[in-house]
């Protein structure tokens with residue numbers, strides 16, 4: 001990825017993104033648990049206090065492992081495709097057990113019950129990081145949210161989700177923000193409004209067409225959308 005510097009309001013960047021407290025740690029957006037080695041160079045980074053940073057990490061591991069287990073149809077670490085996820089499940093048997101217990105066999109279809117509040121917490125948090133990084137906006141609670149497998153979408157829903165309407169920009173991004181620069185700089189990690197952080201692992205988009213909207217896809221499986229007014 002190309003690192004694009006942000007010339008936006010520095011005061012906004014000098015605080016914990018999540019609580020406004022003193023920034024003590026730098027956090028990758030997305031967190032690296034969702035990516036494989038070798039990591040893309042120059043991942044987006046935001047500032048966070050160590051409390052907020054630490055709070056989220058177990059939820060992040062949960063979500064990364066859940067996606068890995070769903071894709072494998074199994075919580076058995078040997079069957080998990082991503083090495084990092086297999087490793088976490090091996091080191092944290094309680095997490096593996098918890099995910100195993102959420103699995104049911106519905107007439108031959110393996111279904112994992114999702115801990116929705118944990119997923120929402122993490123997805124919203126990552127979306128807030130993208131919004132700050134791309135368009136210099138510090139955001140509170142969103143007005144709309146979903147996190148659903150891409151496989152559950154109808155053709156029309158998929159089309160809506162995949163097509164980021166950048167042709168109609170009602171409000172230009174703030175001058176100096178990364179989103180503005182992305183309009184000016186050709187970057188081969190950007191395809192049709194989607195920024196591909198790592199192929200098959202993670203992509204996202206930030207749009208300001210109607211409110212601020214962040215869309216994310218984890219492992220080409222979990223599609224998420226977070227919207228702010």
Ligand SMILES: [Zn+2]
Nearest residue numbers: 016019049052
């Ligand atoms: Zn904080």
